[in-house]
Amino acid sequence: MVQVYRADEGGLPSADRGLAYGDGLFETIRAEGAHAPLLSGHLDRLTKDARRLGIPASRGELEKIAIGALGEFSGHYSQHDCEAPWVLKLTLTRGAGGRGYQPAPGMQPNLLVAHSPAPPAPDPRGVCVEFSPVPLTVNPLLCGIKSLNRLEQVMAARALQGPVFEVLMSNSEGHVVEGTRTNIFVLTDAGWLTPPGAALAVSGVMRSHVLSCLYASGEPVHEAPITLEWLMSDRCRGLYLTNSVLGIVPVRNLADQDLPVDNRLATICGSPTKMDKS
């Protein structure tokens, strides 16, 4: 059984391994009122990643906690029949204890529940993106896991100033993998292209949603490595960032090079809200 803590009541115990070693996971879940369009995807990922780390937490109990929190906190973001989008954050850690890095047997996981207003919506006309000089390293054992080990993303995100909405990070093989907080989809003459799952530091819930929509629409999709040179060539017909809180964000300028912007990917995928409600 997961032990639940609330951020507004003091947070996790000081000896929690989430702070000590980043020994845990988190999900930031977009909500509209008490409804979270991609909740199911977040719970799937959290449960799967917890299993990969050996943190015992069942989807059922996580779902119950999330739905309770969605109901409880939604009132903070509703005024005059107007619902402002907000974010439910779940931080699941292995708990407190163990001997140094070594976890103790039978540890009880801790779950921190927090909420905040949604960030401002990105410019619908597209955003500006640069390449990050911070290398992205992905441990094959931990690929795709949204763990609390995010120092590389923090270091890269320090470049998000002025018009720079996102920076893209590359691995040691010279492949552009993802943004600090976004996955990427590229439009090509041969269909859609996105880096393969095994290369990802974080495998986004919105990425999975977009992939599902593309497959369901019969769109050709390739998961393959992308080099910086390729991305800057005219074979790239459009670049899209995906993030479960921000949605699908078209890129209008990549490293000072203009890119065509359209709403094709957003149209294919629809609004996750509508899709989930329908």
Place this chain on the structure above:
Amino acid sequence: MVQVYRADEGGLPSADRGLAYGDGLFETIRAEGAHAPLLSGHLDRLTKDARRLGIPASRGELEKIAIGALGEFSGHYSQHDCEAPWVLKLTLTRGAGGRGYQPAPGMQPNLLVAHSPAPPAPDPRGVCVEFSPVPLTVNPLLCGIKSLNRLEQVMAARALQGPVFEVLMSNSEGHVVEGTRTNIFVLTDAGWLTPPGAALAVSGVMRSHVLSCLYASGEPVHEAPITLEWLMSDRCRGLYLTNSVLGIVPVRNLADQDLPVDNRLATICGSPTKMDKS
């Protein structure tokens, strides 16, 4: 100015970036009474690593906090004129705030102060060590930094069961780099060998101390990559683990192969306590 929090008074604020992203550093400092033999090395590393991460903390203020804590907590570990060794843990984070991964300008760092009894001393006759299947990934920008991103070490440390005192982790180039909580020194016919600083996930304070002692004694020292095959060959005349809390730990058995054990390295380096006090 760093904001100080105590673990026994509730710990860091729930929105601290140390928990959220592992956006911080830590030091575990061995103390005997109010004296910490390697304190200077710990403060040097903490200050240098904070600068690398862009966390504003001066050596002077960190030293003042550490010395205050050593004096205050030492009483917990003294009984009947007998001083039990203990560990002072300092966790320095970028603080609370920012926008997602992106830190806010002018953030105030947080420092969590905690203490605990020292772990049991390793068997002086030597310990048993295995190779870890968990790959070690080191971001060149973050090499050597004792950050709060330690999930790889946690995953590897799950194998520390029964007689296995430590596991050695290798990088993607097939080089054995370090243990989960130790650096390594190898005795060869041509002198001492240790993996190069740029390859390390954590550059240990005890490693630096040992290197200084070896250089001061005129011992030949090489910093070069070490393969698993090399380490298992008869060119390896002895293997030593270093850790600032545990000291210099000889390995008597590596992956079921016996190794000669002597106290040569400990003799060269002396006890850090005595060295520092002298």
